Amino acid sequence: MSSPQLQSSLNGTFGNSETSAQARDNAQSEESDYHDLSTIEFGIRIADFMPLAFKTVPVSGLAERELELLRDIHCLPNVIQLQDSFVNDNGDTVLVLPMLKRFDCNAVNESICSVRKVVKQVLTGLAAVHAKNIVHLDINPSNLMVTHTKRDVIIIDFGLSTTVNRKGTNSIPVCGTTGYIAPEILNRQNYGDYDPTGADIYSLGIVLGEMLEPYIPDCDLHYFGSKYLAPENTKTTVSLLNGFISQTSVYPRVLIQAADLLKCMLEENPRERKSAQELLDCHPFFAACPGTEEPKATLKLCEWVCRVQEIKYQRYLCEEREECEVYRYR
Known part of the structure; x- marks a missing residue:
């Protein structure tokens, strides 16, 4: 089961938004699918002008699970770091994350x-x-x-x-x-x-x-x-x-x-x-x-593309030579 990505531009409180839909199977029954619709909005923290992303998760069970996981991975290298979380006026959990x-x-x-x-x-x-x-x-x-x-x-x-x-x-x-x-x-x-x-x-x-x-x-x-x-x-x-x-x-x-x-x-x-x-x-x-x-070891793509073509051409010439019949004459 795949998680297709939906993207649309919405005008929210904090600016442009992206919406992503993820389809998942129930761990106990592969016949039932669940679609978690979350909304990402962007803004700036007034205290230090840090750009932030606000992820609204409307399903309480999923929000609690993701929030718990984000707390578990806090301070780990090269993973998203939760900045804060709150419940909005609709009762949905909002995860505050750094903008990347x-x-x-x-x-x-x-x-x-x-x-x-x-x-x-x-x-x-x-x-x-x-x-x-x-x-x-x-x-x-x-x-x-x-x-x-x-x-x-x-x-x-x-x-x-x-x-x-x-x-x-x-x-x-x-x-x-x-x-x-x-x-x-x-x-x-x-x-x-x-x-x-x-x-x-x-x-x-x-x-x-x-x-x-x-x-x-x-x-x-x-x-x-x-x-x-x-x-x-x-x-x-x-x-x-x-x-x-x-x-x-x-x-x-x-x-x-x-x-x-x-x-x-x-x-x-x-x-x-x-x-x-x-x-x-x-x-x-x-x-x-x-x-x-x-x-x-610092191979740059712009230089290597030309070299690849040379290697392919040399290989082609060798293959052609092997397939050619050789005639000897006096």
């Missing part, structure tokens, strides 16, 4: 360093959230935002999140955004017991694939972020990534590492998928320190 900028995969992948920074920050946030036995269940570009000052990436919208037992059997509702949902959420009966927080890693892998699409050719990454993408399609991508990773003499090492990270995050079996903390601690893509990287 939209996250755009195409705007943050101007270099591999930028991609690394984004993924590292999101994994840092997920590792902290997962350590509290909370799974987000809807990681996608619309639920990632950027701070106005430091341009850090922040995980938002914990409306679908739930507390889980990381070592036991869990009843996770079928929810999320189409194209980003982990295979174990869609077909839980195929996987037995597993750590449910791994679903967030798979979803982040899809986001990483979107950012890496112009860097890693011929791996079908252009489908990532599409509503037509399904777990079955990612199997083909993983196979193609294995072929890409084997070409160490053709592509820069940093791209080989990035492709390997993507493959790890798209692991179909959740029991074999590495956790956020394991990826941060052990994967070589995050090993390089800023300022000590080799020139190729």
Whole structure:
């Protein structure tokens, strides 16, 4: 079950508004759906002129659950921080949150360093959230935002999140955004017991694939972020990534590492998928320190696009040469 996004412009007390509708399954009965309609309005705190977002949650049970989760993740890195909450004149709960900028995969992948920074920050946030036995269940570009000052990436919208037992059997509702949902959420009966927080890693892998699409050719990454993408399609991508990773003499090492990270995050079996903390601690893509990287590790997209075309042309010439018949004459 997906959570389609509705957007409209409304004139509210605090300015322009956005409305988002999220469809979710009942955890006990997959046949019943529930639509949580929340409204986001924007304003400024008079005391210090801090830009704020006001999220109105009209359903009391959902509001209480999200409010409790936001309090649990208070002060965690790279996650949205609750500023305040109150009940409006209609009796609806209003969550007061910091105003952030939209996250755009195409705007943050101007270099591999930028991609690394984004993924590292999101994994840092997920590792902290997962350590509290909370799974987000809807990681996608619309639920990632950027701070106005430091341009850090922040995980938002914990409306679908739930507390889980990381070592036991869990009843996770079928929810999320189409194209980003982990295979174990869609077909839980195929996987037995597993750590449910791994679903967030798979979803982040899809986001990483979107950012890496112009860097890693011929791996079908252009489908990532599409509503037509399904777990079955990612199997083909993983196979193609294995072929890409084997070409160490053709592509820069940093791209080989990035492709390997993507493959790890798209692991179909959740029991074999590495956790956020394991990826941060052990994967070589995050090993390089800023300022000590080799020139190729700072690969810029504008330079790499031309290089990709050269590699493809050279490969084409080699293939054509192999298919040509050679005639010898005196």
